[in-house]
Amino acid sequence: MVCLDQRRCVVHKLSTKKAFIAYFAFGWLLLIVADRVDELRVYQGATIAVTTLAIASIILLTGYSGQVSLGQGAFLAVGAYAAALSQTYWQSPFWFTLLIAILVSAAFGFILAFAAGRMSGPYLAGTTLALAVGLPTLANQFSFLGGETGLVYDAGLPPERFGEEFTLYKWFFWIAAFVALIAMFLLRNLLNSRFGRTWKALRANSTAASLCGVNVAQSKITAFTISAGLAGLAGALLGMISIVAPSAFPLSLSFTIITGAILAGVTSLLGSMLGAVILVVIPEIADVIAHQFGDSEKITTNLPGFIVSVLLILTVLFSPNGPAEAMRKRKEQHAKH
């Protein structure tokens, strides 16, 4: 468990071995659940896995090293295109394309981190925003990037030994969940290591941290690079379940990811799955509510967006550290009395 207060953490934090077992068990649970639910939910499960990974990249970047990125979608796009290109032009096996996605995206993040090194706060935010808007449209410039129709990137069909009933969506889910679980486990270990502690110190007060011997610039760059790599991996997985085209990486994608990070509790890795689930569930609930008002066309089409946005504002206002944190605070208050 990730905590803000170091002293309390010594008691509650799981050892790496125990965490591994926990993740493993969770993975099995997911597999069993995937067998029981219908296709729609399985596909949503794959989406949740991808979103969780993307949110985790923000938690590392913002929650831990305190850098704000309004354009994480750009890194997703880089990862997706890198993976798709290596599949289309080099016929790389699927697992290899995922690796390419991570490496290329991380390299990209590394380069950007250098340039952004001296930027802080809103300036970095603005730069990442401009990147998210400018990057996907480059695909239209070069025809080998597939233009507006994009590149089809896929994981192939499920292996025959899984049987006929094993659908494509289940295959998506297995891959996405498996990859996300591994990545999250590694990230968790990273965040609990001295890297994580360094980042937290950095986030709290960078001047004090540098006085303690922390190389602020290097630390920030490392965080940015790893975050970009994670986002690139998420992007490749997104390309697998969707399509690798400019319109698949609109600015709203970046905003959705940071929304998910806020819903997760920006410092909570476990919360990232909760955030992803909320992101998927709320629009569906909004749709159902909207259809009760079957009257005017104008109302029914705009109502889901309205409900989602209102819920978002309410969540940010009343539990800005994420619902998980809000519940923990309430438990503490109860414990005090």
Add this chain to the structure above:
Amino acid sequence: MRQLIGTLLIGLTLGSIYSLMALALVLVWRSTRVVNFAQAGQAIVTTYIAYEIVTRTGVFWLAVLFAVVAGALLGAGVEYFLMRTLFRHVDEGPVAALAPVIATLGLLGVIKSLVGMIWGNDFRSFYPPVSTDNFVLFGETIPFSRFNVLVILSTTVVMIIFSFIFQRTDLGLSLRAAAFQPEIARLAGIRVGPIRTIGWVFAGVAGAIAGVLITPNDVLSPASLDVLLVFGFVAAVIGGLESLPGAVLGGVVLGIGVSFVLNYVGTTLIFPTVFVVLLLALIFKPNGLLGSKKVRSA
């Protein structure tokens, strides 16, 4: 030579449009250190109100008046009801940076869907108050019209008025103090709350003017100011978020940069250009062109 002049003029026109939105964003930043993504939403509402007035009365300036008043009221309302509640619940930490972004994004979504519910999602438009015919200079038509002059003039006037208020008046001093060091400002007797609201009122006015001046050259729909929000924010950052002339300078630099690329390089590179211009500006001046290092970081 002719192309160069034309490019500069187009750049200036684009720039003044970006500057108006940048001014609104900087006004909010200077008073509450928040990037107000809902600015586009506030501007779209006031523009739709202007649309209603213009189509009913045909008087453009009346519509501008209504839009400005609505913008002021809306700005105050957003600050009072949304932002104050937000700051009551949000303490320090990384959340403090992201929460206002998400809150204002949420508000943007709320406003756009409300606008869609009331007016529908189709195109609307209203006519410019002055002619959009290009001037003819020495027998050559230049890509500049009376309407472009109006836009540039308005931007300049707005910038001068607000700069004057911020730099030369007590109100301006209070605004700057309240944003920079609210605790100390309170000790000095400045009522931080109402002062912040005034900052948002000013921003609302600037945003309303932006919306009303941009739309006659374009079409109106709930999402039509979204792209402008991005360009305006980038322009504000380029100029350094700390100064109003900076916002205008940022807008002009961005506008001219975009215009040059559109005219000389390729018409399809507009979005990457925005990124490149921003990156270049920030590499040389990490706090923006007119920002200074004396300002506290983040």
Add this chain to the structure above:
Amino acid sequence: MISLRRKKSILAAVAVTSFALIASAVPANAEVGVSSTEIKLGTTVPMTGIAAPGYNKVAPAMKAYFDYINDNGGVYGRKINLIIKDDRYIPQEAINKTNELILKDKVFALVGQLGTANHLAVTSKVRIASRNIPSLFLNTGYSGFADVKKFKTSFMHFPTYVAEAKILSSYIKENFTGKKTCLLVQNDEFGADASKGFAAAGLTFDETVKYVSGTQSATTAQTWITRFAGAKCEVVVLFSVSSATAAALGVASAAGYKPQWILGSVGADSTTLRIALNNPQAQALLNGAIGVSFMPDALDTTDEYISLFREVNTKYSPGVAFDTNVLVGMNAAMLTVQALRAAGKNPTRRSLIAAMESKGSTFASAAYGNLAVSKTSRAGFTGYWFGKFNLAGALIPLDAGRTMYTTDSGTGPVTKASAKRAPLPAKGIPTNS
């Protein structure tokens, strides 16, 4: 004594067997989405967001026509229920909503899906082809979708952009040889398809300007017009969406630049253009421009199809202005009804696809010519007629016989023939089988 564990397995076996018996005893289910009282159809279109204006009228127009048919007996007594979902023009959303339509709402078929990247995402990740789910009358002219091997269950409606470009080239070569010709295209597959067609027809332009979708405005249009005027273009083809076409026309007029305009069909809806031109003299800007259409002009109230569709629109979509988007929607809906009827009294997805392949080319609609759909093609209509816009914004055919220029999306020639069209079914209610 039977052990508890054995009891449980016996119970389980009994349960499973009973279930199997019961399941097999129930008569074979009617096709998914077809019940004795209704046929469920689904579509995903951008209803909100930056791509919504204009496009958000097509699906409701389809619904309006289906409501009209439902009030007049439906399809063999079944009412058509069209479920419209908003995909905000994002491929991921199109996949999600299509999944909902197929898996949750259990629709019989998809109709009128919009957006090239969206449909590509749906075909490759929802795999409608391998699941035999028909997607009728796509709302896009991207030529790739005509390929039956790649898009087995998708059916086009409009002529492809490639065909349109070839047809425009043919006309230009006939009438404007020796004149400087220039082109405005959108920087995506819409434009790429067009360029392919122009290249196939061997037409080269003296100046080509590409714009990025979403950035068109009067100010950016200044750049385009500066280029065209600078190159002294005498004929300018605007193969762009309405807002870009309007920007170009408006700015050119302000600059005093008056070439011969040729408008591609996508951006040529005069109602939308009039709004987008937001100029009191908007009508004059369109006047004299040449345009193409594969259907009669939306403002042509003398046409029997148009006047029927207008009546349906007034009755079932009160307050909605009748324009090309509404016309496209109703046309697609009328074709859909005929396809459903041709699929038989107990339609299945297979029979619907077979009906499209074998009878699709005989369906009646406002469009001139026939759908080029067959067992080996998924193409839609293939011909355009040329007209000139007048002061009222109406597109008037250049010749009384309304010559149709027809071609394919490959290297086939452009042929000309007099426009032919099936007469309007009585009261606009198809009775085919």
